[in-house]
Amino acid sequence: MRSYLLYLFTGILFVLLQSSVLPLFFSPNWRPNLILILVLYLGLSENLSRALIAGLLLGAIQDSFCGPSLGLYVSVYLVIVLATRVLSEQLNIESPPLLLLLIAGGTLLQNLIVGFYLTILADDSPVLHILLPAIPQQLLTNMFFSTILLFFLLRFQRLFGYRSGLAGLIYQSKHHGT
Numbered sequence: 053m054r055s056y057l058l059y060l061f062t063g064i065l066f067v068l069l070q071s072s073v074l075p076l077f078f079s080p081n082w083r084p085n086l087i088l089i090l091v092l093y094l095g096l097s098e099n100l101s102r103a104l105i106a107g108l109l110l111g112a113i114q115d116s117f118c119g120p121s122l123g124l125y126v127s128v129y130l131v132i133v134l135a136t137r138v139l140s141e142q143l144n145i146e147s148p149p150l151l152l153l154l155i156a157g158g159t160l161l162q163n164l165i166v167g168f169y170l171t172i173l174a175d176d177s178p179v180l181h182i183l184l185p186a187i188p189q190q191l192l193t194n195m196f197f198s199t200i201l202l203f204f205l206l207r208f209q210r211l212f213g214y215r216s217g218l219a220g221l222i223y224q225s226k227h228h229g230t
Contacts, residue, residue, distance in 0.1 A: 056102060063090055063110040071118040081189040084197035085162070087114050091129045092158045095136030096145050107133040128165045132158055148202055155198045156191055163187050 066086035074083050087110055094106045111126035136154065143150060167183045 056106070059090065059094060059098075059106055060109060063087060063106075063113055066090060067110075067113050067117045070114075078193070081186040082193050084193040085159070085190065086197065086201075087111075087125075087129075088132070088158055088162055089155060089194060089198045089201060091132055092136055092155055093151075095133040096140050096151070096154070100133075100137055103133045103137065104130060124166065124169055127169070128162055131165055132161060135161060151202065152195060152198060155194055159191050159194045160187065163190060 070083065070086055078084075091107050091110055094110075095103045098106065107129035108126055111129035114125045114129075115122050136158070139154065139157075143154075145151060145154070163183050163186075167180045170179045
């Protein structure tokens, strides 16, 4: 339970950074999506029910702080958690480079789902011509910031001791998060 509250606190901190601090330093195309990185990590390291609930709550938090419409990121993150769980059953996610590759795939999937939802469900003009050119910058910034976060996570893991079930890190069994 304590780790779950830590994830939610980290999510709120990431949303505050995304919505208030990072816009001061980065242009819109170069802002990382820290919540996406956290949702992908939760999808790999927690069991399915905890990851779905965390994705639901983190999506609702992002929708309320900086989402264009309520429910958009809730549904996007639920799809991403499910896709991550399906992939994690087939892949060896103990490898940090593979974790970074999954973050790149999650960034692409998130942009495509958001573009699809906003194109189909919104009354505005098509948004894909706005989202598609921004995908390379989003990929680079998400990969860069996830590398930094993974580096710090590995440092903190060494300070506080190892815990099994952490995706992309040491001592993970094949049945992670179950």
